[in-house]
Amino acid sequence: MSRRLPPLNALRAFEAAARCGNFTRAAQELCVTQGAVSRHIATLEGWLEVQLFDRGRHGIRLTSAGQSYFASMRVALDQIEHGTRQLQQRSDERLLRIKVPPTFAIRWLIPRLARFHALHPQVDVQITTSHKPADFDRDDVDVSIHSEPRPPTGAGFRLLFRETLLPVCAPGLIDRDPPLREPADLAQHALLCSLNRPQDWPTWLAAAGTQGIDGNRGLKFENAAMAYQAAAEQLGVMVALLAFVRDDLASGRLVAPFDLRVPTEGGYFMAWRADRPVPKRVSDFEAWIAAEAEAAEDHPIE
Incomplete structure (x- = not known):
């Protein structure tokens, strides 16, 4: 016996509009016009012979019938999405998909990644960068690594390292006129930072007890990796995360002009x-990266 189903494109348009509460946002999500969404929903209402939305001057609102239909439709689509993801995951058991911020990838993960590949050559690693933490219900990723202002709650998290702030600069900047001898001397130098971390300089300057220096002035970059490069090129003083500059401090490429961390x-x-259940490729990566983070913290830079 054949199934009696409404038009599937109309169902998608209805679910998106009901979830977004707006035809325009639903159209943007589905990459179609607002008019197309409106026509799909009108088609669905005609097919069902039921009004799903009240349309008013100030927007749309689900009718009681629409609310009931949306609840069952959402469950059905969630099941389809879940089944699809399970099938994809079974076919991609060797693929580890990681989402990380750009600076973490460039300055911490990539220099160490060869060691993970040597231990687990059967795992293919795919890295994408973003400053937004992963939404595991929407993003095709296995692991997300991101910065949090305080420890998250709940399961599915592991702390890799705490954030410690310190100013760094190129060695040639220390004795340049004006020199860098004490924190107050920062008033005469360009302050470098990431647009994504606007509180780092104010936090460090407050801890140093420095008066009269605006921590929000200076040169700001889209991500911290660019600011670190600018510091190495003697453009100014960068407020750094210790975890990201250990190698530069050890090699002398960057120096810390002040002791305060x-x-x-x-x-x-x-x-x-x-x-x-956590896939083996994820648990293997978790064990490896935790060991790498612990090893780095066990070798402080003096």
């Missing part, structure tokens, strides 16, 4: 799905 409540955390 300011720990924060924030840190970098690894996250994964906590609502299903």
